Amino acid sequence: MWVRPYRHFVRGDVQVESFNTYVDEQTDRFLEELQALCRQPSVAAQDWGIDEMADIVTERLRRLGADTRLIATEGAPPVVFAELGDGPKTLVIYNHYDVQPPEPLELWETEPFEPAIREGKLYARGVSDNKGSMLARIQAVETWLETVSDLPLKIQWVIEGEEETGSVHLDQWVDENRALVEDADGCLWEFGYKDIAERPVINLGLKGIYYVELRTRGASRDLHSSLASIVPNPAWRLTWALSTLKDADDRILIDGYMDHVADPPPAAVELMEKMPFEEERLKEDFDIPAFIRDLSGMELLKKHLYEPTCTICGVESGYTGQGSKTVLPNAAMAKVDFRLVHDLTPELAHDLLRRHLDRRGFDDVEIIDWGGEHPSQTDPDAPVVQAAIDALEATYGQEPVVWPTSAGSGPMYPLCEGLGIPAVSFGVGYSGSNVHAPNENIRLQDYVEGIKCMGEFIRRFADSG
Amino acid sequence: MWVRPYRHFVRGDVQVESFNTYVDEQTDRFLEELQALCRQPSVAAQDWGIDEMADIVTERLRRLGADTRLIATEGAPPVVFAELGDGPKTLVIYNHYDVQPPEPLELWETEPFEPAIREGKLYARGVSDNKGSMLARIQAVETWLETVSDLPLKIQWVIEGEEETGSVHLDQWVDENRALVEDADGCLWEFGYKDIAERPVINLGLKGIYYVELRTRGASRDLHSSLASIVPNPAWRLTWALSTLKDADDRILIDGYMDHVADPPPAAVELMEKMPFEEERLKEDFDIPAFIRDLSGMELLKKHLYEPTCTICGVESGYTGQGSKTVLPNAAMAKVDFRLVHDLTPELAHDLLRRHLDRRGFDDVEIIDWGGEHPSQTDPDAPVVQAAIDALEATYGQEPVVWPTSAGSGPMYPLCEGLGIPAVSFGVGYSGSNVHAPNENIRLQDYVEGIKCMGEFIRRFADSG
Numbered sequence: 001m002w003v004r005p006y007r008h009f010v011r012g013d014v015q016v017e018s019f020n021t022y023v024d025e026q027t028d029r030f031l032e033e034l035q036a037l038c039r040q041p042s043v044a045a046q047d048w049g050i051d052e053m054a055d056i057v058t059e060r061l062r063r064l065g066a067d068t069r070l071i072a073t074e075g076a077p078p079v080v081f082a083e084l085g086d087g088p089k090t091l092v093i094y095n096h097y098d099v100q101p102p103e104p105l106e107l108w109e110t111e112p113f114e115p116a117i118r119e120g121k122l123y124a125r126g127v128s129d130n131k132g133s134m135l136a137r138i139q140a141v142e143t144w145l146e147t148v149s150d151l152p153l154k155i156q157w158v159i160e161g162e163e164e165t166g167s168v169h170l171d172q173w174v175d176e177n178r179a180l181v182e183d184a185d186g187c188l189w190e191f192g193y194k195d196i197a198e199r200p201v202i203n204l205g206l207k208g209i210y211y212v213e214l215r216t217r218g219a220s221r222d223l224h225s226s227l228a229s230i231v232p233n234p235a236w237r238l239t240w241a242l243s244t245l246k247d248a249d250d251r252i253l254i255d256g257y258m259d260h261v262a263d264p265p266p267a268a269v270e271l272m273e274k275m276p277f278e279e280e281r282l283k284e285d286f287d288i289p290a291f292i293r294d295l296s297g298m299e300l301l302k303k304h305l306y307e308p309t310c311t312i313c314g315v316e317s318g319y320t321g322q323g324s325k326t327v328l329p330n331a332a333m334a335k336v337d338f339r340l341v342h343d344l345t346p347e348l349a350h351d352l353l354r355r356h357l358d359r360r361g362f363d364d365v366e367i368i369d370w371g372g373e374h375p376s377q378t379d380p381d382a383p384v385v386q387a388a389i390d391a392l393e394a395t396y397g398q399e400p401v402v403w404p405t406s407a408g409s410g411p412m413y414p415l416c417e418g419l420g421i422p423a424v425s426f427g428v429g430y431s432g433s434n435v436h437a438p439n440e441n442i443r444l445q446d447y448v449e450g451i452k453c454m455g456e457f458i459r460r461f462a463d464s465g
Numbered sequence: 466m467w468v469r470p471y472r473h474f475v476r477g478d479v480q481v482e483s484f485n486t487y488v489d490e491q492t493d494r495f496l497e498e499l500q501a502l503c504r505q506p507s508v509a510a511q512d513w514g515i516d517e518m519a520d521i522v523t524e525r526l527r528r529l530g531a532d533t534r535l536i537a538t539e540g541a542p543p544v545v546f547a548e549l550g551d552g553p554k555t556l557v558i559y560n561h562y563d564v565q566p567p568e569p570l571e572l573w574e575t576e577p578f579e580p581a582i583r584e585g586k587l588y589a590r591g592v593s594d595n596k597g598s599m600l601a602r603i604q605a606v607e608t609w610l611e612t613v614s615d616l617p618l619k620i621q622w623v624i625e626g627e628e629e630t631g632s633v634h635l636d637q638w639v640d641e642n643r644a645l646v647e648d649a650d651g652c653l654w655e656f657g658y659k660d661i662a663e664r665p666v667i668n669l670g671l672k673g674i675y676y677v678e679l680r681t682r683g684a685s686r687d688l689h690s691s692l693a694s695i696v697p698n699p700a701w702r703l704t705w706a707l708s709t710l711k712d713a714d715d716r717i718l719i720d721g722y723m724d725h726v727a728d729p730p731p732a733a734v735e736l737m738e739k740m741p742f743e744e745e746r747l748k749e750d751f752d753i754p755a756f757i758r759d760l761s762g763m764e765l766l767k768k769h770l771y772e773p774t775c776t777i778c779g780v781e782s783g784y785t786g787q788g789s790k791t792v793l794p795n796a797a798m799a800k801v802d803f804r805l806v807h808d809l810t811p812e813l814a815h816d817l818l819r820r821h822l823d824r825r826g827f828d829d830v831e832i833i834d835w836g837g838e839h840p841s842q843t844d845p846d847a848p849v850v851q852a853a854i855d856a857l858e859a860t861y862g863q864e865p866v867v868w869p870t871s872a873g874s875g876p877m878y879p880l881c882e883g884l885g886i887p888a889v890s891f892g893v894g895y896s897g898s899n900v901h902a903p904n905e906n907i908r909l910q911d912y913v914e915g916i917k918c919m920g921e922f923i924r925r926f927a928d929s930g
Contacts, residue, residue: 045788
C-alpha cells in the first residue's frame with residue numbers, strides 16, 4: 001500500500017482556502033472524470049454495464065489510497081466497500097453506481113450515455129442520481145488529502161449496484177457484513193439537491209417502497225378484435241383490477257392499507273412548518289393547474305411526505321404504434337410502485353394487495369415482485385444532522401431546509417435505522433435535475449460547491465460531540 | 466389495348482375440368498405471384514409501401530387485360546379501379562391492398578414480409594387478410610379467359626388502400642365515383658375462410674366500427690415517482706376513465722349506448738340456428754377456460770354477432786421495459802375500438818363517448834378519431850347470395866355455413882348497402898389464419914380451391930335470375 005506523506009492537520013480558514021483553491025484549480029479534471037463515469041452505462045434494471053462500473057469505482061477509490069474491495073452477495077451486483085482515514089468518528093458514505101434506465105430515448109436532447117455540457121449544465125443519465133454526488137465526495141477526500149492532511153475521521157464507502165431496482169439484496173449484504181459498519185457514528189446518504197428557490201436541502205428519512213408488475217393473460221395469441229365480443233381481454237382485466245386500487249380522488253382503496261398509516265410526529269410537523277415549499281413555482285415548473293385534490297400548504301406537505309402512494313409507473317398492452325390496429329391483445333402488464341410510510345412494509349403491502357385482488361375475483365392477476373424497502377427515519381437531534389446543517393450553511397451562506405423525511409425511497413432502513421446509525425442526505429443536484437427522467441442533468445457550479453461542502457462536512461463531523 | 470382472341474363460351478363439366486386443370490398446372494406460378502405480393506409491405510397505419518403496392522396491383526390487372534386506373538381521393542391512398550368483361554350481370558369485387566401492422570415482430574417465426582412456406586402453409590402479413598383472396602380472384606379470371614372464353618359478366622374491381630385503418634375516405638370515393646358502380650347487381654366482399662370444422666363460410670353483413678385513441682397528459686415531463694403523491698398521474702386518469710366505459714361483466718356503460726342496440730331480426734335467428742359454432746374447439750384453440758359471461762349456444766352467438774363491443778386494442782404509458790423504473794409518466798394513451806350494430810354509427814358513438822366522459826369529469830381525456838364505418842346487412846334472398854352458396858357447395862362438396870352478419874367490420878355500407886348492392890363474402894382463409902396477429906397464414910390447398918371456387922361463382926352469378 002502506498003503511504004501518503006504526513007502533513008500537519010490544521011483547522012481554520014487557511015485550510016478552507018487552500019481546499020477551495022485546489023477544487024477550483026482541478027475543476028476541469030474533476031468534471032472530465034465525472035463525464036467518464038457517466039459515459040459508462042450501468043443500468044441495473046437492464047443488467048447493462050454493471051460489472052464494468054463496479055470496476056471503475058473500485059479503481060477510483062484505490063487511486064485515493066482507500067482500502068477497497070468488492071464484496072459479493074449471491075444474486076446481486078457486488079458492493080464496492082472502501083475504508084480510509086482514522087479518528088474518533090466513523091462516517092459511512094452510502095452511494096450506488098447503478099442508474100435508472102434511459103428510456104424514453106427519443107426525449108433526450110443528447111444521448112444519455114454521451115455526457116454533454118450545455119449552458120453550464122452537464123447532461124447524462126445518472127449524473128444527478130447519483131454519480132455526481134458519489135464522485136464529488138471522493139474528489140473532496142482527494143482534495144482534503146492534498147491540501148489539509150490525513151483524514152480526521154474514518155470514512156467507509158458502501159457503494160451498491162442495484163439501488164435503482166430496489167436494493168433487493170442490500171439487507172442480506174448488511175446481515176453478512178454487519179461487523180464492518182455497525183460502529184459508525186453517522187451516514188451520509190446518497191444524494192441531495194437545491195430546491196426550486198435555490199435553498200440547499202437536507203433529508204432525514206425516506207419512504208419505503210414496494211414495486212410490482214401486475215400481469216394478465218387472455219387467449220393463447222393476439223386475435224382479431226372482432227372476437228372481443230366473446231373472448232376475454234386482458235387489457236380490460238388489468239384496467240378493472242387497477243381501478244379497484246385507487247379512486248379518482250387519489251384515495252388508496254386496498255383493503256386495510258390505510259390502517260397502517262399515521263399522522264406525522266410533532267418534531268416532523270415542526271420542521272415542516274419551517275419548510276418553504278414553493279407551490280406556485282412547482283406547479284409552473286411541472287405545468288400542472290393544481291396538485292392532487294387541489295391541496296396546498298401543510299395539507300399538501302403532509303400528503304407528500306406522510307401519505308403512502310400507489311403509482312402506475314408504466315402500462316402496456318396490445319398495439320401501441322401509429323394509427324389503428326384492430327387487435328384483441330393476449331397479455332397486459334402494469335408496473336406499480338407503492339411508497340410506504342409508518343408501519344407499511346413491502347411484505348405487508350404484498351399481502352394486502354394479493355388479498356384485495358383475490359377478494360374481488362382478480363385472482364387471475366399475477367403479481368411479480370420487483371423489490372421493496374422499509375421506510376426509515378433519522379432523529380433530527382443526531383450530531384451528524386447538525387454537522388450537515390453547519391456545513392451547508394458555511395458553504396451556501398444560508399440556512400439549509402431540513403426535510404424530516406423525503407418522498408423518495410432507498411435502503412436506508414437496513415444500513416442505518418436497523419444498525420442505529422443516523423443518516424443525512426445532501427448533494428449536488430437541483431430542482432431541474434430531471435432525476436429518473438430524460439435530460440437528467442446537474443449544474444457545474446453546484447458540482448464545484450458540492451465538493452467544497454463535503455470538505456466542510458468532513459471537518460465538522462470529525463469535530464462533532 | 467391488347468385484344469384477346471375469341472373463344473367459344475361453353476358451359477358444363479368440360480369447361481370446369483379444363484378450368485381446374487389449368488389452375489393445377491399453374492399452381493406454382495400462382496403461389497410465386499402471391500409471395501411476390503406479400504413481399505411488398507403495405508401497412509396503411511404506418512404509411513409504408515402503399516403507393517408501391519397500388520402500382521403492383523394495377524400492373525397485375527392490366528396484364529389480365531382489364532381497363533385499369535388509379536382513382537385518387539384527397540387525403541387517401543388511390544383506389545385501384547378496373548373493369549373487364551360484359552354480360553347481363555355486373556359484379557363488383559371489393560378488396561384492399563393494404564395490410565395490418567406486423568407488430569409484435571418478436572412473435573413471428575419468420576419475417577412478416579418475407580413469405581415462407583412451411584408444412585403446406587404460406588406465412589406472411591396480409592396473406593389471409595386479404596392479399597390471398599384478392600389475387601385468387603384475379604387468377605381465377607385469368608384462368609377463365611385462358612380456358613373458357615371471354616367473361617360472361619362485367620367485373621368491376623374496387624381495391625382500396627386504407628381498409629385496415631378504417632377506410633376513412635371510401636365513402637367520399639363512392640360519393641365522387643358513384644356512377645361507376647351503382648348499377649352493379651352484386652358485390653363479392655374482400656375475404657372469407659373455412660371455419661374450425663372445415664366448413665366453408667359465407668358472410669352477409671358486417672358490424673360497423675369506431676376506432677379512437679384516448680390520450681391523457683400530466684406534468685410537462687416524466688418525473689420521479691416520489692412526486693406521485695401530489696402530481697396528477699395521466700396513467701391513473703386514463704385507467705379511471707376507461708373503467709367507466711365497461712364493467713367487469715363486459716356490459717358497456719356509456720350513457721345511452723345500449724339504447725341503439727336491438728335483437729337480431731327473425732331471418733338472422735333462423736340462419737344462426739343452422740350455424741354450427743364449435744365452442745369447445747374454439748376455447749381449446751384460444752386456450753381460454755370460458756367465453757365472456759360464461760355464455761354458450763344461441764346467447765353466445767347473439768352476443769358475438771349482434772352486440773356492440775368496446776375493446777382496448779392497445780394501451781401505453783411510462784416505463785414498459787425490463788425490471789423496475791420508478792417514474793411518474795407524463796402521458797398515457799389507449800386505443801379503443803367499438804364494433805357497432807343496429808343504428809350505432811361512428812358519429813353517434815363519438816358523441817355518446819364524449820358526453821359520457823365529460824359528465825364524469827373526464828373532459829381532460831382527449832379523443833382522437835382514427836376512423837369509423839357504419840354497420841351493414843345483405844338480404845339473404847339476393848341472387849348473389851344463392852350463387853355463392855351454389856359455388857361453394859360445388860367446390861367443397863358440402864353446404865356452406867351462412868352467417869347473417871360477421872363480427873368484423875369493413876366499408877360495406879357506403880359501397881354496397883348505400884347503393885343497394887347486395888354483398889357476399891367468401892375466400893381462401895381458415896380458422897387458424899391468425900388474421901391481424903403474428904404468423905398470419907393460409908393453407909396452400911385452400912388457396913388452390915379458392916381459385917376454382919371463384920370460377921364456379923363467376924358462372925353461377927352470370928346465370929342467376
